[in-house]
Amino acid sequence: MNKKNFYICRNDTIAEIQSSFSRFFPMQAINFFSNSEKNNSNDSCVMFSPEVRVRDISPECQDGCIELSNSMTTDDLEKLVHDCFGLHVEISAKATRQTNSVFQKLSWSSRKKNPERVRSSPGRSYASYFRDMPYGC
Numbered sequence: 305m306n307k308k309n310f311y312i313c314r315n316d317t318i319a320e321i322q323s324s325f326s327r328f329f330p331m332q333a334i335n336f337f338s339n340s341e342k343n344n345s346n347d348s349c350v351m352f353s354p355e356v357r358v359r360d361i362s363p364e365c366q367d368g369c370i371e372l373s374n375s376m377t378t379d380d381l382e383k384l385v386h387d388c389f390g391l392h393v394e395i396s397a398k399a400t401r402q403t404n405s406v407f408q409k410l411s412w413s414s415r416k417k418n419p420e421r422v423r424s425s426p427g428r429s430y431a432s433y434f435r436d437m438p439y440g441c
Contacts, residue, residue, distance in 0.1 A: 307371065308328060308371070308372040309369040309370065309371055309372070310324070310325065310328060310369060310370045310371075310372055310381075311324065311367075311368070311369045312358060312365075312367070312368060312369070312370075312385070312388075312389050312391075313358065313367045314357070314358050314359040314362075314365045314366065314367055315357060315358070315359060316357065316358050317354060317355055317356065317357050317358075318336050318352055318353065318354045318355070318356050318357075318358075319354035319355065321334065321336075321358070322334055322335075322354065328372060329395075330398075331397060331398055332378075332395055332396070332397060332398060333395070333396055333397070333398045334393050334394070334395050335351055335352075335393065335394050335396070336351065336352045336356075336361065336391055336392065336393055337349035337350060337351050337352065337392045337393070337394060338350040338352070338392065339361075339362075339390070339391070339392045349392065358389070358391065361391060362389060362390040362391055364390060365389045365390055365391070366389075368388055368389065370384050370385065370388060378395040378396075381393075381395060382394065382395055
């Protein structure tokens with residue numbers, strides 16, 4: 305595997321980081337959320353707009369990079385971004401219209417198990433390895 309570095313600069317906007325991330329993982333999305341308080345009763349955080357700059361979210365943040373590897377999970381990368389840059393990110397599968405997507409199969413229950421057709425989330429009960437993702441490391 306070629307060495308791949310995911311760069312984050314303090315002057316980057318969220319949109320620039322998302323674009324850079326999607327070059328490595330076109331089937332994945334990275335979103336940035338507030339680190340601090342939980343604003344809703346369901347413990348959700350506020351998601352930052354794509355126009356926001358990293359320096360505005362995390363003033364102490366310095367430019368840097370994270371080396372991506374085949375053995376890295378989405379949880380690993382989220383933790384590294386938080387530890388290295390002080391940013392709360394969440395990585396998830398992009399919404400797709402493909403019916404044979406592995407991620408779509410994981411996130412939708414079958415009709416037999418879910419007769420009301422209520423969408424269920426796979427949560428974080430399994431580790432997603434980037435090596436298992438199309439176009440990943």
